[in-house]
Amino acid sequence: MIKTFFYLKTDKQNSNGESPIYAKIKLLGKTTTLSTGKNICKERWDFTNKLRNKLRLNTEKNCKTAIDVLENKIESIYFELSRINPDATLSDIKNRLNGKYMKLGDIDILTLFKKHNEYFKKKFEAGERSKASLQKYSRAKDLLCNYINKKHGKTSFSISDIDNQFVYNLESFLKYESSFNYKVGISHNSVVKYFQCFKTVCYYGIKRNIITTNPFLAYDEKLDIKEAVFLTKDELERIQNKVFHTGRLNRVRDIFLFSCYTSYAPIDVQNLTKKNVIKDSEGTLWLKTNRAKTNIPTNVPILPTVKRIIDKYSNLGGERLLPKISNQKVNEYLKEIGDLCQIDKKLTHYVARHTFATTVTLGNGVGIENVSKMMGHTSIKMTQHYAKVLDSNVKKDMDKLSLKFA
Incomplete structure (x- = not known):
C-alpha cells in the first residue's frame, strides 16, 4: 500500500522566512520526494502539529487543502496505474503527477511478454500446462527480442508503436534471417505458430486492462495444411x-x-x-x-x-x-x-x-x-x-x- 508523509524542508527558506513543504511517498520499501509548492514558517508548522490542528489563518487553510488534494491525487494515480500495471513504480507515479501520462498500450511488448510467461509458468508448475508450451512462449519472446535489437537497435518497443510494417518485417526476419542451432530461417508453419503466441500474449494484456488493442491481429497468414501421416x-x-x-x-x-x-x-x-x-x-x-x-x-x-x-x-x-x-x-x-x-x-x-x-x-x-x-x-x-x-x-x-x- 502506498503512503504519503509531509515534512518541512528547513534547510531552505524564502525571503519571508518560510520553508517549502515536501511530500515523501513510500511504496514497497522505496521512497521518493516532491515539492507541494506550498511554504510555511517552522514555528507555525510545529504549532499546528503539521497542519493537523484546527486552523485559523487562511494561508494555512490553503496549505492544508493543497496537501490533502495532493495526497488523494497520489492515491488515485497509484490505484489507476496498478490496474494497468501491477508493478507500477514510484517513478511512474511521479511522472503522472508531472503530467507525463502513460496511455494504455504504451507498455513495452517485452515487459508484457515477461508478465505473461511468468503467469504461464505458474500454470505449468500447477500441472495445467505442458513444459513444451512454456518453452514455446519463452522462445517466442527471445525471437521478438532479437528482432527488436537487430532491426531497431533497441532493447524495448512500445506496443502502441507496433504497426503493420513492424509486424510484416518481423515475419520476414523470422523466415529468412533468424538463426537457431546454426540453421537460418524458420519454416512458414512455425512462424505462423509464433505469431499465434504474440497474439495470445496481447490478449492476455487486453483481458487485464494493460493494453486496449492487439497489433498482431494484422497478421492473417494461415498454416499450410499438410497431409497427416498415418498407418493403414x-x-x-x-x-x-x-x-x-x-x-x-x-x-x-x-x-x-x-x-x-x-x-x-x-x-x-x-x-x-x-x-x-x-x-x-x-x-x-x-x-x-x-x-x-x-x-x-x-x-x-x-x-x-x-x-x-x-x-x-x-x-x-x-x-x-x-x-x-x-x-x-x-x-x-x-x-x-x-x-x-x-x-x-x-x-x-x-x-x-x-x-x-x-x-x-x-x-x-x-x-x-x-x-x-x-x-x-x-x-x-x-x-x-x-x-x-x-x-x-x-x-x-x-x-x-x-x-x-x-
Whole structure:
C-alpha cells in the first residue's frame, strides 16, 4: 500500500522566512520526494502539529487543502496505474503527477511478454500446462527480442508503436534471417505458430486492462495444411505382428501401439500411472487423464490391444504404467522399426496419434464428435482434418450411392 508523509524542508527558506513543504511517498520499501509548492514558517508548522490542528489563518487553510488534494491525487494515480500495471513504480507515479501520462498500450511488448510467461509458468508448475508450451512462449519472446535489437537497435518497443510494417518485417526476419542451432530461417508453419503466441500474449494484456488493442491481429497468414501421416490397417498389423529380437524395439513398438489405440501424445504417455486406469459401473476399463498440452480431459476406453500392453508391463514397479523412454529415442527406434516392417513412411510418435484418428476410429465408423473428445481437441475442426484424408470412407459412401442408382 502506498503512503504519503509531509515534512518541512528547513534547510531552505524564502525571503519571508518560510520553508517549502515536501511530500515523501513510500511504496514497497522505496521512497521518493516532491515539492507541494506550498511554504510555511517552522514555528507555525510545529504549532499546528503539521497542519493537523484546527486552523485559523487562511494561508494555512490553503496549505492544508493543497496537501490533502495532493495526497488523494497520489492515491488515485497509484490505484489507476496498478490496474494497468501491477508493478507500477514510484517513478511512474511521479511522472503522472508531472503530467507525463502513460496511455494504455504504451507498455513495452517485452515487459508484457515477461508478465505473461511468468503467469504461464505458474500454470505449468500447477500441472495445467505442458513444459513444451512454456518453452514455446519463452522462445517466442527471445525471437521478438532479437528482432527488436537487430532491426531497431533497441532493447524495448512500445506496443502502441507496433504497426503493420513492424509486424510484416518481423515475419520476414523470422523466415529468412533468424538463426537457431546454426540453421537460418524458420519454416512458414512455425512462424505462423509464433505469431499465434504474440497474439495470445496481447490478449492476455487486453483481458487485464494493460493494453486496449492487439497489433498482431494484422497478421492473417494461415498454416499450410499438410497431409497427416498415418498407418493403414495393413501397416498397423505388420508392426503389431512383427517379432523383434531386441528389448528396446519391443518396448518402443508397444509404446507406439499404445498410442495408436489411445491417441495419447508422447508427453501424455510418459505421465500415465496406474491411477489413470479406471473401471466404470459397467465394468469397462478406461484411461482417464488430461492432455498436458491443453489440460483438456481425454478419456478413452481401453481396447484389447491396450489391455495386453498394460498387463505386459504390470510388474514395472512403482506407479508407472509403461516404460519411460524419451520421445527422441522413441522416434529414433521407430525409424528402425519402419525399415524392418518395410513401411515407406517417416514414423514418429505422432504418427500413432494420427493413426488413432484415421485408421482406428474414423475408419471404423466412430463418430467424429467422439473421436474429437477422446483426442482432447479444442475444436472439432481439428478432427475434421483427419476425416478428409480417409478415401476408404469416401468409397463406402459412394458404394451406397452406386447401389441406389443401380
